[in-house]
Each structure stands twice: as C-alpha cells, then as structure tokens.
Amino acid sequence: MSQSFSSFIPPTRVLMGPGPSDVYPQVLEALSRPTIGHLDPKFVDLMDEVKQLLQYAFQTNNALTMPISAPGSAGMEAVFVNLVEPGDKVIVCQNGVFGGRMQQNVQRCGGQAIMVQDEWGKPTDLNKVREALQANPDAKALAFVHAETSTGVLNDAKALCQIAKEFDCLSIVDAVTSLGGSELKVDDWHIDAIYSGTQKCLSCVPGLSPVSFSEKAIEVIKHRKHPVQSWFLDMDLVMGYWGKGTKRAYHHTAPVNSIYALHESLLILQQEGLEHAWARHHQNHLSLKSGLDKLGLELVVEQKYRLPQLNTVRIPNGVDDGQVRSRLLNEFNLEIGAGLGTLAGKVWRIGLMGCGSSQKNVDYCLSSLEAVLG
Amino acid sequence: MSQSFSSFIPPTRVLMGPGPSDVYPQVLEALSRPTIGHLDPKFVDLMDEVKQLLQYAFQTNNALTMPISAPGSAGMEAVFVNLVEPGDKVIVCQNGVFGGRMQQNVQRCGGQAIMVQDEWGKPTDLNKVREALQANPDAKALAFVHAETSTGVLNDAKALCQIAKEFDCLSIVDAVTSLGGSELKVDDWHIDAIYSGTQKCLSCVPGLSPVSFSEKAIEVIKHRKHPVQSWFLDMDLVMGYWGKGTKRAYHHTAPVNSIYALHESLLILQQEGLEHAWARHHQNHLSLKSGLDKLGLELVVEQKYRLPQLNTVRIPNGVDDGQVRSRLLNEFNLEIGAGLGTLAGKVWRIGLMGCGSSQKNVDYCLSSLEAVLG
Numbered sequence: 001m002s003q004s005f006s007s008f009i010p011p012t013r014v015l016m017g018p019g020p021s022d023v024y025p026q027v028l029e030a031l032s033r034p035t036i037g038h039l040d041p042k043f044v045d046l047m048d049e050v051k052q053l054l055q056y057a058f059q060t061n062n063a064l065t066m067p068i069s070a071p072g073s074a075g076m077e078a079v080f081v082n083l084v085e086p087g088d089k090v091i092v093c094q095n096g097v098f099g100g101r102m103q104q105n106v107q108r109c110g111g112q113a114i115m116v117q118d119e120w121g122k123p124t125d126l127n128k129v130r131e132a133l134q135a136n137p138d139a140k141a142l143a144f145v146h147a148e149t150s151t152g153v154l155n156d157a158k159a160l161c162q163i164a165k166e167f168d169c170l171s172i173v174d175a176v177t178s179l180g181g182s183e184l185k186v187d188d189w190h191i192d193a194i195y196s197g198t199q200k201c202l203s204c205v206p207g208l209s210p211v212s213f214s215e216k217a218i219e220v221i222k223h224r225k226h227p228v229q230s231w232f233l234d235m236d237l238v239m240g241y242w243g244k245g246t247k248r249a250y251h252h253t254a255p256v257n258s259i260y261a262l263h264e265s266l267l268i269l270q271q272e273g274l275e276h277a278w279a280r281h282h283q284n285h286l287s288l289k290s291g292l293d294k295l296g297l298e299l300v301v302e303q304k305y306r307l308p309q310l311n312t313v314r315i316p317n318g319v320d321d322g323q324v325r326s327r328l329l330n331e332f333n334l335e336i337g338a339g340l341g342t343l344a345g346k347v348w349r350i351g352l353m354g355c356g357s358s359q360k361n362v363d364y365c366l367s368s369l370e371a372v373l374g
Numbered sequence: 375m376s377q378s379f380s381s382f383i384p385p386t387r388v389l390m391g392p393g394p395s396d397v398y399p400q401v402l403e404a405l406s407r408p409t410i411g412h413l414d415p416k417f418v419d420l421m422d423e424v425k426q427l428l429q430y431a432f433q434t435n436n437a438l439t440m441p442i443s444a445p446g447s448a449g450m451e452a453v454f455v456n457l458v459e460p461g462d463k464v465i466v467c468q469n470g471v472f473g474g475r476m477q478q479n480v481q482r483c484g485g486q487a488i489m490v491q492d493e494w495g496k497p498t499d500l501n502k503v504r505e506a507l508q509a510n511p512d513a514k515a516l517a518f519v520h521a522e523t524s525t526g527v528l529n530d531a532k533a534l535c536q537i538a539k540e541f542d543c544l545s546i547v548d549a550v551t552s553l554g555g556s557e558l559k560v561d562d563w564h565i566d567a568i569y570s571g572t573q574k575c576l577s578c579v580p581g582l583s584p585v586s587f588s589e590k591a592i593e594v595i596k597h598r599k600h601p602v603q604s605w606f607l608d609m610d611l612v613m614g615y616w617g618k619g620t621k622r623a624y625h626h627t628a629p630v631n632s633i634y635a636l637h638e639s640l641l642i643l644q645q646e647g648l649e650h651a652w653a654r655h656h657q658n659h660l661s662l663k664s665g666l667d668k669l670g671l672e673l674v675v676e677q678k679y680r681l682p683q684l685n686t687v688r689i690p691n692g693v694d695d696g697q698v699r700s701r702l703l704n705e706f707n708l709e710i711g712a713g714l715g716t717l718a719g720k721v722w723r724i725g726l727m728g729c730g731s732s733q734k735n736v737d738y739c740l741s742s743l744e745a746v747l748g
Contacts, residue, residue, distance in 0.1 A: 003426065004644070005423050005637075007638060008634055008638070010407050011410065012408050013410050013411065015410070017411055019627060020409050020410075020411060022409070026381070028409075028631075030382065031631060034384055034402070035573075035579055036387050036389070036394075041703075042385055046382050069444060069445055069448075070443060070444035071606075071629065072626070073626040074606045074626075076605075077604060077606045107601075109603075199409075205409055206627040207443065229483075229603050229604075230451060231451055231475065231479055231482055232447045232450075252445045252446070252447040253571065253573055253580040254445075255445065257397075257581075258581055258632070260382055260384070263379075329415075
C-alpha cells in the first residue's frame, strides 16, 4: 500500500445536533479499559448489572431487557423482526422520518403497515389512531415514535399505549431520543416492546441499542409460526447469551468495551436519578427557548408537544443554512443538526441531550449563533 | 432503584481464546478520543481512510469495502441478505460451527442451502464441492469459512473460489478469523463477498464487521427482484452513507469511537505489512506447537490444514476441562477457549491472534498450562 496515514486525532467538538451527543469523560475512560472475554465470569456479572440498570432507565421489571449489539436502527429491526410475521397488520404512526423507517421494517417482515399520517412538526393525532384501530380490529400492533428526532415532537406515549391496550394490540415504541431525557415508564404505560440508542440522552458512545420486551411480547415471540428472518437479531438466540444464570451460550461476540461504556453511563443516570435527569432536560430547554426568543429565532413545534432534548428552529428567511452550520462547526467547533426529509433546508435541530443538556452548552450555542447570524 | 453499583474495573487478562484477542494499547487509546458527529467532515475523511486501509487488509480494489456497524455475525448476515433471494440455491460447506450458521442465514433468506459436510477438524473436501456444483448447476453461490474458529482448520479459499468461478457461481467467504492472520487475497482469488471481525487478528475491540463486495456481487444486488429483508443491512442504503464523495446521506448513526479504534488497528497492520503479519502468526504457531509437544499435548488438526492463529488442542484423558480453564483464568488471568458443538469438552482452543501472537504469549501460555496440568 503506497499511501500512509497517521493516527486520527478528532477535533474537540461541542455536539448539539440530533446525536451523537457529548459523551461523559468517565464513559470514554470506561470504554478504553482492557478488553476481557465475552464469556468471562466478570463480564457475565457486568451484563447482569447492565440489565438491572437498563430496567431502571426504562422503569420496567421486564426480564428481557438488554442492549442489542448494534445501533438504534438495529434495535428497531430487532423489535419488528421478532414481533411481526408475514401477513400481520401493524398500525404505524408517522409524523417524521422514523415512522417511515418503521413502515419499511413492517413491510420487509412481510407485514402490512397501516399508516396514520400527521404533519411533520405536529403530534400524532390520537383520534386518527383510534379510527385506524377501529377500522382494523385485526391489527397486531400499534407502533409509534415517542420522541421524533427529525421534528422535535414528543408524542403522547402514555395515551397511545392506553389506546393499544383498549384494542388488545401490542404497543411498539421508539424511544431512541427519549430514554433518559423525557418521562418514560415502560411498565406503568404498558409498553410491550421498546428500543433506544446509547448516543442521545445517555451520553454514551453510539453503537448499542437498549431494548425491552414485556411478557406479552415474549409470548407472541414464543408462538411465532415462522422463524425470525434475522439470525443476528433473533431474540430467542440472543437470550441464550443474555439470559439468566451463569451458563451463557455463545451467540455472537458482544461489543465488550461498548458495554463497559454503557454501564458507566447508566451508573451516572442512576446517581443523578431519572426524575432529576428529566427535569434538567426540561430546564435547559426552557433556557434555550428564552435565549432563542431574544435572537428572534422561532421553534417549529407548538409548546405543549416540544421535545426538550431536540429543539427544531426555523431558519430565518435569507439565511444560508449550510453556511451557518459550517461556520458554527469550523469557527466554534459547534455541531448543530440540519433538517431531514421535508424539513431539510428549513430548520436547524439543536440537541440538549445527556451531559450536553447544560446551561453552559445553552450559553455557548446562543452566543455562537448570535455571532454567526450577526 | 435500591441497589447501587460502582464503576466496572475489568481484570487484566491475557486473551488467548478464540477472540476477542488482546487489544493494542494504542487502539484502546484511539477508542477513547472525544466523539464527533457521524456526518462531521473530519469523520467523513476518516471513513475514507478506513475504506482504503480495509482495501489493503483484504487486498482488493473493491469500491464497496467498509465496516458493518455490528459484530461478525451481522457481517455474515449482511452478505447473505443482500445476495440471496427466496428460492436461490447456495452450496454451503460445513466443517465446523460457522458453516452451520451460514446454512441458517441462507434458509432465513428463503434460499435453499445445499450442504457439503466434512468432519469437524478436517478441511472441506474440494471434490465434494465440485460434485455438489455439478449436481446443482443452478447454484447462485458457493459459501465457505476460510478459517474455522471452532475447529482450527484453514480451508483452501483460493482453490474453492477457483471452483466457484469455473461454475460461474458467486463465492462467499467467512474471513472472521483469517483477516490479518493468514494469506488472503480478495482480488487475486476472485472472492465476490467477504466478511470479517475486528476482534481477532486485527486486535481491535469487538463490535464491527469489515466486508467487501466485488463488482459482480454489486450487479447481483442491483438486479434483485425482492427488497433486502433487512433495512439495517441493506447495502444499497448503507452505501448512501459510506459511499464516495463528500455528500453522505444519513442511514444510521455510525459507531464513531469504534471506527477510531478500527482505523488505528489497521494503521498498525499497514505499518507492520500484511506479509509480515502473516509470517509472524505462522512463526508463533510453530513455537506454540513445539512447546505443546514437550508438554505431551496434541493438536487436533493435521499439519497442512492448521490455522496458525487458532490452535485446537486435544484435552488429555482424565483431565477436567472446566477446572483447567477456571484455574488458568483465576490463577493466571489467562483465557483459553472451550470446544464448541461436537468438540465441546474434547478440546481447548488457543488463540494467537493479532498482538496476542507473540513469543511472550506463547511462553506464558505454555508455562501456565504446565503449572496447572502439573
């Protein structure tokens, strides 16, 4: 090989986009501890702690609570491939990018996705969901995104799960951006299957996807007619490794160091306390909102549905989207997010997630924006 | 949450099992550098370097060469779900655990796996493969494991790919344990699709799966009749992010820090030189073999098919498998591997992979084994 490269030293950014968010220094330190075997008894003990800490973060007693060894999109796929069989009907709520990804997942499992569409930037309309379920009494599941990272909308997960329960449907919840940042109660709200990511409000590195399945969901998996189409994500096989007891069957090699990091980030969450973390995310959102007002910048989402950890700001007329983001990155080492899909070019997405949800970050973002917007 | 945990400090092990192997300290250091965004221009530059370094490691000019954001089993699945459609016939060679996993993958894609079985611990018989292809002229692909980690056999990848070519079949190669440890030439050998892992001879942390697809394989993917059943592993979507140019479409959030680590481990491989790395793995294997002889311990695999980086040792009569491995772990912090499948309880698997392939490790393993076996 002719070309020779050198070690990569990343710039030190302030990550205020849609994720990854800034990672706790303690988490980076944990990440770099010496690798041990994925069947080492010390690692098996660590896996048990991670499960318990995730149960706390999700507010659940579900035994099947663990991290999938891949990013959030794989967590989404793990939920759908295990619960959906060919011919199954799933009601999918879409009011942003990730509802569309759920639709793709249902279809690729051979299922039928009945879409409940709402405008991007608006919450899912509960009445439409109810109508869809009335029109499709054979629907197996209701799937929706709790915190739509593409628009900054917080959907009413509690009410949606209540509706699913009324219609005796499984509830499937995307909590990639809500876990650790917004109120989320898996057991109290009767959520049947949920997935998240590590790179948002947990302030851990990207690459893992915590999931949890209720007993009801496990029963559905146990009584499948067809094998799960993914070998890697087949929960029955995964649980041979992540299951109870000291005897763990080899399935795949766990991403050992990433699990160290997740453990550390969950410890930090436990030490702060979930309710305090939720309140902090809310408080810093209010502070950002007040500063944006002073700069004459508007949020896209109506106040009562705003996601505190992901703030979608309308780009003022005449302002060059790409140029502003480039200048923030190059002159201030500050990353904010671009709009996705129908919102591309129209909005910026400002994340206040995990340890990045701080008054310091709010101030830095506001002063940098002010400098660039002149 | 009532129970309170503390930070996890792993024991310092010497990893001489089937992987993960010991990780280079420089790789752990790279892993813990500050996270940046997965669309940050600096990260996009890093992705390009990683692709070039992987092309070197695989000895290929394939444009579609990149790491899948999940472990080797997901890399295997990425190859099968993209290349196999319902009804396709695939000849799968099995002489250990991982050929069986390939079979599972073919079947879960709706394909038909025609198995060529050989005894565990013996190499795949080329004549049987030829016969299977003669009997199934409509086979789309020939799939086999280059380095069978479960048995310590190195299959003749070059000859197998030559046979695939004669029969105008795609060749699919599992190189999880061979990449960086044994001669492997993707272009010269006409390999169409290959996947590996980071936690073996690259001495990187577990969690990523480098893959490479030939132009011929890409044409097959482009002309699929059915959508790829996995959204997460759909190479057409993945390439929107990992593809050429500076414009990268968001697909999933890349495991940024793991990519730092992979980059660093590939730099180390480049600096050593592939041929030197292969020779070192061979040399340390010979040294281990000579020491095992002195201890009266036998290798399972015949000399000419032995995998230098994974040595399968017959457990002497009357010796307690579990007790020996426990004592090595607890008294010497040394991990060696247990047997899998039909070899469970009958063999140990001693890995000499990546930076773990050293005279120091050979000596430590031999002296520890000697102490424990008395």
